[in-house]
Amino acid sequence: MSAPIGKAIAALRAGRPVRIEGDRPIGVVAVETTTPELLEIVDPKRVARLLISGQRAAALSLANLRDAADPVQPVLVERTDWLDADAALALADPGRDLERGPIGPLHPVSLDCAECARAALDLARSAGLLPALWVIDPKGAAVAVSAEEVSREDRRPQVELVARARLPLEDMPDTQIVAFRASDDGEEHVALLIGAPGGKPPLVRLHSECLTGDVFGSLKCDCGPQLREALRIIGAAGGGVLLYLRQEGRGIGLANKLRAYALQDRGLDTVDANRRLGFADDERDYTHAAAMLLALGISEVRLLTNNPAKMAGLEAAGINVVERVPHHMPSNPHNADYLAAKRKKSGHLG
Secondary structure (H helix, E strand, O other): OOOOHHHHHHHOOOOOOEEEEEOEEEEEEEEOOHHHHHHHOOOOOOOOOEEOOOOHHHOOOOOOOOOOOOOOOEEEEOOOOOOOHHHHHHHHHHHHOOOOOOOOOOOOOOOOHHHHHHHHHHHHHHOOOOOOOEEOHHHHOOOOHHHHHHHHHHHHEEEEEEEEOOOOOOOOEEEEEEEEEEEEOOOOOEEEEOOOOOOOOOOOEEEOOOOHHHHHHOOOHHHHHHHHHHHHHHHHOOOEEEEHHHHHHHHHHHHHHHHHHHHHHHHHHHHHHHHOOOOOOOOOHHHHHHHHHHOOOOOOEEEEEOOHHHHHHHHHOEEEEEEEOOOOOOOOOOOOOHHHHHEEOOOOOO
């Protein structure tokens, strides 16, 4: 990760202002982490507008302007007397939608800094925050990053191999664990090198981190069983690679995944819950996985998956998927709807 992007992410997490450089620079602070007191300091005239994602704007029915009807475009909301720090957080967090009374009216306004606005929302997502920001005077921000740099990091993330060691696993062939650090967000991903593939393209599983399923055995998803069965299948095949990717909640982070769980408790499916939070239904990116494989000298794989997006992501990043190996898990009463939504709305194969 570049130093300016790292500083910008840290500043947003700390509730401090960030300047986004571009054709029309903007200053932003995160709705989720900026206190009412700090908002008064950075916006004493109370004119800061609210920047939200197109997905969240659609959930709030802000479609009276064409720009606000496009779920992939940022939406800017005019400041009004009632739109203070608490009201903005209530708007940004869909977990509060059913707990609060009507808020409004909301007035979307034309956005003349779209490039910087998109970069700002991308930074918020990289920081694991709700994609909602106050747009303030950029002169008051001590931390700055360019929109072009944010876009460049998103397009070409690299990984650095930082550590490698033996890792004995029960009932498994000899295994090594290899840690990588990503250039764009600083996350540390690991690869388990299990046994020996035997001169053919290795059997590879891409597994996204799931604290609730992998560690605590949650029944809301199939992640824990998928992980354990993938290790068993790779071991039984004589060897292969399991990549453990720090992409909790399909890339939206742990806190936001729990927000999505709360929305699912109220009747939304996993896809609609992510969209209501202001994210895409799946925010994962497989360029890190491809870079890890290439760093290990692997350019062809047999991929253990039911998700076509994983195959497409690896292929686009230079990895040849010579075979898809199905990876089915039985459902339970708690995750049957989750698995059905993945098949119906995210294209997972049966």
